[in-house]
Amino acid sequence: PIDVQKTVVAAFRDIDANIFCEFIARPYHSWECGLNEHTNRLIKRFYPKRTDFSQVSHRKIAELEHTFNTRGRKSLGYRSPNEVFLTHLLAA
Structure with missing residues (x-):
């Protein structure tokens, strides 16, 4: 088997x-x-x-993630990762 x-x-x-x-x-x-x-x-x-991330709140990390995910990137044609993700999601 x-x-x-x-x-x-x-x-x-x-x-x-x-x-x-x-x-x-x-x-x-x-x-x-x-x-x-x-x-x-x-x-x-x-x-x-050397930041101790165990001392950084989940909210602060989520805010940083949001900042990065809504910021345009040259490698994405100056679109944000969120825009690219939504484009692929809606195309599927």
């Missing part, structure tokens, strides 16, 4: 490995993830390095 749980877990690990290969830059290769580096710099404008 086939162990379905083991098969699903194995498939998930394969998918998970492929996703991480796409989105994590190699150490000391920051040019591979310009948008990630840019976003990190933006976060540091609000919360300096």
